[in-house]
Amino acid sequence: MQGMRIEPVEARNAVVRPAGGTVRLADSIELPGFSMRFDRDEEIFGESESADFVYKVVSGAVRSFRVLSDGRRQITGFHLPGDVFGLELGADHRCSAEATVSSEIALVRRTALGRLAAADLAAAGQLLAMTGAELNQAREQALLLGRKSAVERVASFLLEMTARAPAERGTELPMSRSDMADYLGLTIETVSRTLTQVEREHAITLQTARRIVLHDRHALDLAA
């Protein structure tokens, strides 16, 4: 409905790279698709929308999240270049996804993926493996949210990001403090305070608000 129409012509901000290419979702899953650009904070899909596509980040970053009726938000994951997201088993999406920064996203029709999985056992197995990996990650997050302190959460997050998004001379954090807070189950103020605390302890340097350099991995390991 009010969600994005995916048709190129009607897309609002999204610039489409015309179809004709293929998208590799996994080792043995390569399907025809196309790509679109999403501005920062633009919705890619919404909760309980029909799940017609599967998505892969080409560049930029995406947040998946669920919200309570009063607006409280829990981000369940960040998706970085190369990551596949929006994979659903039922007919509808069970969470929403938005770009945290301007991003290019590749789209594959779910019907195409479904046909492949129904015909190719290797592909079906890889779908299962991808879902299982997400499950492990979700449980890791449950441990973090249920039992870790603010410092431990932030340390875990920094280690995760430095592992996943290594840049030259530091790590880019392609999301706002608000996004981090809603991922870690904290407030933006606590995230900010904790980051400066970790910096004062010389474990990291905040080059800019969104760029860190890791100095003492061991200290973070201990804190996480």
Next chain:
Amino acid sequence: MQGMRIEPVEARNAVVRPAGGTVRLADSIELPGFSMRFDRDEEIFGESESADFVYKVVSGAVRSFRVLSDGRRQITGFHLPGDVFGLELGADHRCSAEATVSSEIALVRRTALGRLAAADLAAAGQLLAMTGAELNQAREQALLLGRKSAVERVASFLLEMTARAPAERGTELPMSRSDMADYLGLTIETVSRTLTQVEREHAITLQTARRIVLHDRHALDLAA
């Protein structure tokens, strides 16, 4: 290693119902298996043990959980009669499982399940569906742990349990306050206080510590 050997003869407390029967893991997945009895607090499998079996609760209840090095524990789910658990994608278990009360558990060799999934697309699809359902549930828990207050967590839990474990004239809670606390990311004292608070507000009655009667579902819905 120190984990339980599954062989009937060597099992410590576990009484085995001899093999020969079959276990239905899903609509189109029925495989040979056997069943064992586990005492309350007895380990069914441990983190990073080899995942040789898949399990299904026949009677009783099971907790799946992960622990931090200092002993803090996060329960990721309770498994009630009919539920399948211990389904892994890699070679090893990524969490531990213990009986919360004396339970009868059916076991199926993972190799048997693997063979079936590799041959039968319907079975592979159902495995995927089961994993996906767990994923949705894990994300629901993330929202609870990251963004809900103590009252909201307890209310959500009570609604979940009354839906899943309805008994005549009330609901049986087949786990201790400590289990509830580690599932909800709270302490046992907060769980206890919150339950009596909810009782004082006439939403439930605590017949015994482990048996509740739901009086005002609407009030709990609002609180959740």
Next chain:
DNA sequence: CGTTGCATTGAAATCCCTCAAGCGAGGTGG
């Protein structure tokens, strides 16, 4: 060079945790 929005910092308040004691049901042994 002012505006705008995100990030940081400070002070006070709150919710939940920690520590501690009391209670009660179930089991055991006398």
Next chain:
DNA sequence: CCACCTCGCTTGAGGGATTTCAATGCAACG
């Protein structure tokens, strides 16, 4: 059969970590 013991649950008081409220800082942009 009853006294006693044990273990889990409940309740209270105080403290602490994180949130809330509020103000300031800072960088990007027009």
